[in-house]
Amino acid sequence: MDRYDIAILAELQRDARLSNAELAARIGLSPTPCWRRVKWLEEQGYIKGYRAEIDRHKIGLGVLAFVRVDAERNNAQATRELEDAIRALPEVISCHYISGEGTFELQVMATDLEAYSRWAMDMLFKLPNVKDLHTSFSLGEVKAGGALPLGHLLPGHGGR
Structure with a gap:
């Protein structure tokens, strides 16, 4: 490159x-x-x-939730089933396997807090292998949908 x-x-x-x-x-x-x-x-x-890149507010998605999902880590098959179930949820816009507390960190979109609450109870808590959920809500976006940094690829900038 x-x-x-x-x-x-x-x-x-x-x-x-x-x-x-x-x-x-x-x-x-x-x-x-x-x-x-x-x-x-x-x-x-x-x-x-x-x-x-769509403005989520203009299409009625007023809530962005960050959800830490605690799951049993001692069963690889159950973890794969949970990953597959998470991938199938359109409300989940990103999912990361994380270190530290919890197993996964999800970003979830919903129209409002009530809709998120219903969705969490009807969907997230019923997923296989889920022990607990911890949710934080965005109070305002400072930066979102950003481009990936490319400076490290340039010669003389800490790249290869």
């Missing part, structure tokens, strides 16, 4: 709707090599997809 590839990733993180011609102009390449590089980045899995 060279500076052009890094520049492509940076520009597409800012605006994935750029035309190839505009992207090429921004990074200082002609359109054909730029297109080839984008295709290579996609094929190699650096670019996993393209999606719209």
Whole structure:
């Protein structure tokens, strides 16, 4: 990966709707090599997809909850079943296996506190292998949906 590839990733993180011609102009390449590089980045899995960033408030998702799920860790099959069940819940927008207290940390979206409460009781508590839940609610977003930092990939900046 060279500076052009890094520049492509940076520009597409800012605006994935750029035309190839505009992207090429921004990074200082002609359109054909730029297109080839984008295709290579996609094929190699650096670019996993393209999606719209939607304002959750405008579509009625006023609650963002951070949920620590405590599960029994001594049964690998039960943990895999829990992972599969979590993946199937559209309200869960991210899930991480964590160190320290708890097993998983979820980010969950709901329309309001009452809807979250019903959903937690009807869905989360009924998942396999769940011992306990600990929920914190976002009181306001400072930064969300951010682009990945790429500075470490640049020569002389602590990269390879």
